Amino acid sequence: MRTAVRAEGQLKGVGTVNRPETTDEPQIHRALACLRDMTSLPLAFGGPVNAARQVRFTQFAGVTTGALRGVAVDCGLGLGGKVVARRRPIVVNDYVASSGISHQYDHVITAEGLRAMVAVPVIVGRTVRAVLYCTTRTTLPLGDRVVQAALETARDLEQNLAVRDRAARGADPLGRREPGGARTAPAAEQEVVREAYAELRVLAQGLDDDALRQRLEQVCAKLCGAGAAPSGPRSAPYLSARELDVLACVALGWTNTQVAADLGVTTETVKSYLRNAARKLHVRSRLEAVVAARRHGLLP
CATH class of the missing domain: 3.30.450.40 (GAF domain)
Known part of the structure; x- marks a missing residue:
């Protein structure tokens, strides 16, 4: 037994x-x-x-x-x-x-x-x-x-x-170069970058100091560039700061309730941002929205 x-x-x-x-x-x-x-x-x-x-x-x-x-x-x-x-x-x-x-x-x-x-x-x-x-x-x-x-x-x-x-599945765990020449970060390192990116976006949106917020947003842009290569700036749709905030948190596995609590908005507002982002990215789900945003270089 x-x-x-x-x-x-x-x-x-x-x-x-x-x-x-x-x-x-x-x-x-x-x-x-x-x-x-x-x-x-x-x-x-x-x-x-x-x-x-x-x-x-x-x-x-x-x-x-x-x-x-x-x-x-x-x-x-x-x-x-x-x-x-x-x-x-x-x-x-x-x-x-x-x-x-x-x-x-x-x-x-x-x-x-x-x-x-x-x-x-x-x-x-x-x-x-x-x-x-x-x-x-x-x-x-x-x-x-x-x-x-x-x-x-x-x-x-x-x-x-x-x-x-x-x-x-889209990341090369060995950090090898893609056909276009861009080097992908090892999966563990990439996850750290993504967590830091999401946390910085949350912190930036809660600041009253415009200069400091802009500096944090610049750091976020650098972290974003550390991920997979974008498909090209001309093809990337425009997402608002709040839509990117929400997607960055969702990409880490946060629930809508957790995202709402960290961003200081309601759960319905989070859902609205997700719907808007999905529409702009021409996708139907949060999964597809995150993947599409990364493909366009909008998320690390």
């Missing part, structure tokens, strides 16, 4: 640094923080699904005893494993009393004092990449509002991971 729960230390034997699922963890964490803020529940947690189709609990938003940290849930077992196997959300009003799931993990759930819970898969392409949980320490039903918030957060995360995957 295989062991259902594995401590984090037992999983670190081979290749943990290069496990592809670890690259999803920052975005999973941001999604969980957003989910907890939306629902006001005491704990949201989850983590990536590895090649063995195990959910690893690595990300937490809220108060936790640490009992869940590093636990790996096998496919088909418990709540998360069943979500991975069935590829759909599942809600339980009392985890330890539920007859619809197996109970190999009751001891860690009990140690956290968790009861009502929803678990939602994050599916990119045909692969379950992560599972998000939102939970309470009471047996009161979670309600439609909480379940809907979990679903929306998972859908946003799916789009954000798809954006990052698509962008990563």
Whole structure:
């Protein structure tokens, strides 16, 4: 009989640094923080699904005893494993009393004092990449509002991971030259440039000092030039500063709610900027907007 729960230390034997699922963890964490803020529940947690189709609990938003940290849930077992196997959300009003799931993990759930819970898969392409949980320490039903918030957060995360995957496929990890002679940055370095670019744009828009804001915008332009070669200035559509701000944040996997909070606008305003940018770039989705903006040299 295989062991259902594995401590984090037992999983670190081979290749943990290069496990592809670890690259999803920052975005999973941001999604969980957003989910907890939306629902006001005491704990949201989850983590990536590895090649063995195990959910690893690595990300937490809220108060936790640490009992869940590093636990790996096998496919088909418990709540998360069943979500991975069935590829759909599942809600339980009392985890330890539920007859619809197996109970190999009751001891860690009990140690956290968790009861009502929803678990939602994050599916990119045909692969379950992560599972998000939102939970309470009471047996009161979670309600439609909480379940809907979990679903929306998972859908946003799916789009954000798809954006990052698509962008990563366009970068040469060895930093070799493209046919036109432009040198592409290694993927890890390029991601750092993109994060710095987005943070500087957010900071610049919050400044009252016009001279300092212009200097930061000039630095942003230099960082933008460090990415993939643009298709040519004449072919690049005009995007407003705010549209670029929003796209720069979306490119890092931020949800609309997170972008709105950082830019000091409403979620509807963020959606409006995204629609405008997509129209100007002649695309239909946030994924395509980010890719098109990078192709035109508007984003690093």
